[in-house]
Amino acid sequence: MAGRTEAIMARKGEIMRRALGMDYAEFERTPIAFDYEALMGAHGYSLEDIVAIQAAAGVGSTPLLELRNLTDLVRSFAESGLGARIFVKDEAANMAGSFKDRRASMSTHVAREKGYAGVIAATSGNYGAAVASQAARASLKCIICQEAFDSTHLGQPEIIEKARLCEAFGAEVVQMTVGPELFAHMLELLDETGYFAASLYSSFGVSGIETLGYEIAEEMRESTGAPPTHVVITHAGGGNTTGTARGLKRAGATKTEIVSASVDLSGLHMASDADFNRKSFTTGHTGFGVPFATWPDRADVPRNAARSLRYMDRYLTVSQGEVFYVTEALAKLEGLERGPAGNTAIAAAMSLARDLPREATVIVQETEYTGAGKHHWAQLNFARERGVEVRAGDPRENVPGKAIVIPEVPEQIRATEMDLGRMRRSYVRNALAHAPEGYELTAEDVEFLAADTNTTPETLEEIVAALRAGE
């Protein structure tokens, strides 16, 4: 059986070429650099084409809402003159309940155009429901592979809810215990069925999110006369940050600050059977956010289209307790029962808005549906049943997997700034480690790595020199 995993992994390149209908080799330039924009444009769809495809699929054009009550709440404790206006793009209004419909609509469109009989995605998240929903509309068969249970067959209720929704849309859901071998099984299924790989990280999927950034810029211009000064993005694998930022740029919103935000899950191991049901968040957390930002090509495609370090201006983290508190506040003050994972950016936005002038505009660019299993009540009860302490207090005392500390007052919501310089160094270290032994960087590599980490070639050369000197 061990041989079985190795055998299928050895055929990864061949299986993915057939399952994606494209060969990534044509974009490779050196052992490090590849032509990112050529990859993103290879599908041949313009932004207008994507808007039209999504409109036909019933996706996008979601409501932009100003959160006046949340804004005034922040102003009630912000220093005089501070307290930016907070807005949200209610992406839960998409058919399957999240912005993931934008990604899924492009993947299923491409699968249908290319004549595949079905689609497969490996995801425990909202993306599964989005692919299942879009596949149903496109008359495609659909398999969703989920990491769903610990070794005692105890399911994380949020993931069980997503399995339910996938099955409601007619998908086959393959549910597994904890482990990265899920990817090898997905390859086996792609090989067995000949279906299209509806990867979260393909250029099709990530291009589908560009319409979200574009809509935000246009709708904010209409609403306030200018694009938003800040966009806060719940960050996991990087597609949300990448697609939204690219869409904003396409709309000419070049001054908008891109702020990614994740729930801090430091201390928990993402491949641990025991930690699996102690996370209380299945996405939007640092367990995906940091590794994918610092090495995007760990994804299930040869080159990840989601390259968040290219676009991030800041990266904030918030605690589990802060997000649950804000989820409750959003429902009670704004009539929006959403999340909780998708509300990570709302918690970060409240902290951010507190320090910005009143004229600033902060938009949280997505929400997600909630319900049994996903709901913050369900997550808090599930955590307590697992022996995680749940209490009110200072959220600084929150310890992932051990104690969820719910703020007592909104002033206690304070995001933590991640060191992007450190993340850039980590990315460059990973890039060098994946190059052949003794490989010398070319000018093209330096230019690529600088662009991929949103820095200058000079700074990049300094990072490389410091890494080589063992600093």
Place this chain on the structure above:
Amino acid sequence: MAGERCTIGQWVEVERVLLEPVDRAANLPEDTAAEPLLVWVKGFALGEAALGEECEVETATGRIVRGRLSDLDPAYTHTFGSQPPEIACVGRDLRARLAEYRAKAGG
């Protein structure tokens, strides 16, 4: 439930071992490495079987999967659960703060 049997065409769930512990990926945390990798799939039963017995199913995509019969007419039982006391007051308190702020600000 033990001893319950499925009929042909019934919607059921089967469980199978995908990888035994010895065959699992390298570099797994110890707790994960000690467990087999299990998989569950639902489908229409292609034969009669009792819970725990081998059974073949035809899945929603038409795949034929063999495994041990693990559930009949599988249910979704996830809920919201009881009111967590730590957040019970959030709405009341924040609405009061907002009203107080607006009264002071004259808004």
